[in-house]
Amino acid sequence: MPISDVTDEQPGRVVDLRSDTVTRPGADMRRAMAEAEVGDDVFADDPTVNALQDRIAERLGFEAALFVSSGTQSNLCALLTHCGRGDEYIAGQSAHVYRWEGGGGAVLGGIQPQPLPHRADGTLDPADIAAAVKPDDPHFPRTRLLCLEDTIGGRVVPVDYLRAATGLAREHGLATHLDGARLFNAAVAAGGDPYEQARLIAGHFDSVSVCFSKGLGAPVGSALLGSREFVARALRWRKALGGGMRQAGILAAGALYALEHQVARLAEDHANAALFAEGIKGVPGLVVGDAQTNMVFAEPAPGLSAEEVQERLARRGLRCAGYPGLLRFVFHLDVSRADTEEAVRIVRDALDVAPRG
Numbered sequence: 255m256p257i258s259d260v261t262d263e264q265p266g267r268v269v270d271l272r273s274d275t276v277t278r279p280g281a282d283m284r285r286a287m288a289e290a291e292v293g294d295d296v297f298a299d300d301p302t303v304n305a306l307q308d309r310i311a312e313r314l315g316f317e318a319a320l321f322v323s324s325g326t327q328s329n330l331c332a333l334l335t336h337c338g339r340g341d342e343y344i345a346g347q348s349a350h351v352y353r354w355e356g357g358g359g360a361v362l363g364g365i366q367p368q369p370l371p372h373r374a375d376g377t378l379d380p381a382d383i384a385a386a387v388k389p390d391d392p393h394f395p396r397t398r399l400l401c402l403e404d405t406i407g408g409r410v411v412p413v414d415y416l417r418a419a420t421g422l423a424r425e426h427g428l429a430t431h432l433d434g435a436r437l438f439n440a441a442v443a444a445g446g447d448p449y450e451q452a453r454l455i456a457g458h459f460d461s462v463s464v465c466f467s468k469g470l471g472a473p474v475g476s477a478l479l480g481s482r483e484f485v486a487r488a489l490r491w492r493k494a495l496g497g498g499m500r501q502a503g504i505l506a507a508g509a510l511y512a513l514e515h516q517v518a519r520l521a522e523d524h525a526n527a528a529l530f531a532e533g534i535k536g537v538p539g540l541v542v543g544d545a546q547t548n549m550v551f552a553e554p555a556p557g558l559s560a561e562e563v564q565e566r567l568a569r570r571g572l573r574c575a576g577y578p579g580l581l582r583f584v585f586h587l588d589v590s591r592a593d594t595e596e597a598v599r600i601v602r603d604a605l606d607v608a609p610r611g
C-alpha cells in the first residue's frame with residue numbers, strides 16, 4: 255500500500271515526506287520477520303542476527319559487523335570504541351553524530367567533539383581538519399577520530415574527497431568513522447552495482463555505521479562495521495549501553511530482507527525526489543534546491559515562515575519536515591510516483607497564491 259494512513263491532519267490520503275524513517279514493513283518483510291529463526295543474541299546464538307552481521311560485513315568489505323538498535327547507538331558504540339575519556343573527535347557542525355544524538359559521546363564517554371564548519375557541498379575543508387588536530391601536549395585533549403557522513407543532507411560526498419580526507423586523518427594518527435546512515439543512497443546514486451559502490455565508499459574507513467531503518471525500509475536497526483578486534487570491543491559497549499537484544503533475529507530478519515531486496519530500488523526514491531523538485535520549481539513562495547538522492551530542500555520566500563508552509567501542506571495532506579527557514583521532503587519506499595505527483599499538486603495548490611499578510 256503506497257499511501258500512509260496517517261489521518262491526524264485531514265481524513266483520507268496523506269503523503270508523508272517527513273523522513274525515510276516512516277516506512278512500514280511490507281507483507282514479504284513481515285513474513286520474513288515472523289518466520290525468522292531466533293536464539294539468544296547475547297549468547298551470540300541468534301542465527302538470523304549472525305546471518306545479517308555476516309552478510310552486511312561481506313557486502314561492505316569488513317571483517318565483522320554488529321547489529322545494533324539504532325544509528326545513534328551505532329555511532330555511540332563507535333565513539334566509545336575509538337575514543338577514551340578526554341579524547342576528542344572531529345566532525346561537521348551539522349553532523350548527526352555531533353548535533354542530533356544528545357551529545358552521547360560526552361555524556362557517556364567523556365569524549366569531546368571538535369565541530370568544524372561545512373563547505374557548501376557538505377564536506378569539511380582538509381585545512382580545517384589538519385588545523386583542528388591538537389599537538390601532543392597535556393594542555394589539549396587527544397584528537398583521536400575523524401567522523402564523516404555520507405550522504406550528508408542528501409548530498410553524496412565525492413569518493414575522491416573521502417580518500418583524501420581519510421588519508422589526511424591517518425597521516426595525523428587519527429582513526430576514521432563513517433556515519434553511513436544513508437550509505438546505500440550514496441552507493442545507488444553512483445550507478446552500477448550498489449554493493450560494489452558501497453564497498454568503494456566504506457573501504458576508506460576504519461569503521462562504518464549503516465541504517466536499515468531509513469531508506470532501506472526495515473522497522474528497526476543499524477549495523478556497526480569494522481575489524482574483528484574493533485567489533486569485539488564495540489560489543490562490550492553495546493552491552494553496557496543496554497543494547498543486548500536477545501531474540502533480535504525477529505528484527506534482524508527485517509534488516510536482512512531490506513539488505514537483499516530494497517537496496518537497488520532506492521533509485522526510484524531518487525527519481526521521485528528529482529520529479530518533485532522539478533515539479534515545484536518556480537512555485538511562488540519557495541526557493542527549491544536540486545534533488546539530492548532522496549531529499550529535496552526548499553526555503554520559504556521572505557515573509558513566509560517554514561511553519562506556515564508546513565501547515566498549509568499538512569492541511570492538504572502532505573507532511574514534510576520543517577526547520578527554521580527550511581523545509582525538507584524525503585522520498586522513500588512508501589511514496590509512489592503517483593504520490594509524488596500528488597505532492598507536487600499539493601505544493602502548487604498551497605503556494606500558488608499570494609502569501610498572506
Ligand SMILES: *Cc1c(COP(=O)(O)O)cnc(C)c1O
Nearest residue numbers: 324325326327350351403433435
Ligand atoms: C538517522 C540518522 C542517524 C541515527 O539513526 P537513528 O536510528 O535515528 O538513531 C545517524 N546518522 C544519520 C546521518 C542519520 O540520518
